[in-house]
Amino acid sequence: MAQQRVDAVFMRGGTSRGIFFQRAWLPAAREDWDPIFLGALGSPDPYGRQLDGLGGGVSSLSKVVVVEPSSRADADVEYTFGQVAVREAAVAYRTNCGNLTSAVGPFAVDEGLVTPSVDSNGEAAVRLHNVNTGKRIVARFPLDGASAAVEGEFELLGVGGSGAPIRLEFQDPGGAVTGELLPGGAPAELLAVPGLGDLRVSIVDATTAVVAVQAADLGLSGSELPDAIEADAGLLARLEAVRGAAALRLGLSPSVEEAIACSPQSPLIAIVSAPQPATTLAGEAVAPEAVDLTARVMSMGQAHRALPLTAAMCLAVAARIEGSVVHEQARPGDAAADLRLGNPSGVLPVAASVRREGGDRWIADDVVVYRTARRLMEGRVLVPVSRLAAPEATTTAAATGAAP
Secondary structure, three states, X not given: OOEEEEEEEXXXXXXXXXXXXXXXXXXXXXXXXXXXXXXXXXXXXXXXXXXXXXXXXOHHHOEXXXXXXXXXXXXXXXXXXXXXXXXXXXXXXXXXXXXXXXXXXXXXXXXXXXXXXEOOOOEEEEEEEEOOOXXXXXXXXXXXXOEEOOXXXXXXXXXXXXXOOEEEEEEOOEOOOOOOOOOOOOOOEEEEEOOOEEEXXXXXXXXXXXXXXXHHHHOOOOOOOHHHHHOOHHHHHHHHHHHHHHHHHOOOOOXXXXXXXXXXXXXEEEEEEOOOOEXXXXXXXXXXXXXXXXXXXXXXXXXXXXXXXXXXXXXXXXXXXXXXXXXXXXXXXXXXXXXXXXXXXXXXXXXXXXXXXXXXXXXXXXXXXXXXXXXXXXXXXXXXXXXXXXXXXXXXXXXXXXXX
16 A cells, blocks of 8 residues: 655653654645644544554544744744544644643754754753744753753653753743633633533633533542543543533533534643542552642543643642632642642642732733653654545544644
8 A cells, every 4th residue: 555654753742742743844735734643643543542553542642743943033933733633533733732842842953943042051942832822932951962952860750761851931821722811701610511510610721721620529539540530431421511511611612512522622621629648550659748739630531641731730820810629629838839730640840920910810921840852763654645535534623623
């Protein structure tokens, strides 16, 4: 069978993996991208394993990023993120991926797309513009000669070994999806959910849109591990109903049913609870004193094994907003300190700068996190030509959210 060869780089960024492309390596017409992405990652796969591609069968391992030099005065490079569905022929472009953002700067430097500014400590700074959300991020990381450093002493939760630290500064993160930090106008609101009635939630949009619900309101403790969540079909249906109702509330879908069927990416669902004893996926005990908030996040219908970084940053912002369900569950403390998020893989610290202006108006100035990244493979991906002509791929992807 004939196959199309496309230049590509396979990278890990944070706790995600994805295929990176220079825009120059892809067809000029955007509508020709989705079949390439689907074929490269092995979607759609009714078995959920993506064995016929480079995907890993879960949302955090089924992603693509397209990078190019920027003509903007406030950015060095710009990038488009695509979330590739595992079982469906769909690519969603509505939100950003915080984890893979950590690999954009190193990719751009190593590919010669940018000559970064370097400080006296040999640390590079690359200004990024995310096309999906229109937001700016500054990535700071050490260099090894003219390339991004890989080896270092920074240990990232959920990734074996250590690596060179990458500091990500997400600037003005509010309204990344909807244009408003609090799309509903209030820190908390009652959301009409089919089958559940009125559910008290917080809908916050900072780096991505998240609908947060307290674990107790779903009959959960909040410390459940992903396998337990995914084994409960009734719970999954309730969570999708919550997400669908929130998508309708935000105007992201015309109906709850449409949101569930065709728009699985946004908003994300966060299940939050107060600090409590928990066990990680590695079997390690986490004491309640080690965390400020316990969280579980659903992504593309699956329970995330750690936390999507954009969701973690959004929760850090929400925890600083008085009156939100996240703030109510978070440990009181110094607003300038990191928020320690307990999750299935352990504890993730996130720093968020949030302030109140004019009484009830909340503003998120920035969010800072640290990640590591590594180039895993470079060369070409092979896509069967028969897949490039599949009409259902473009149709389904368009229903999921038009590319920006």
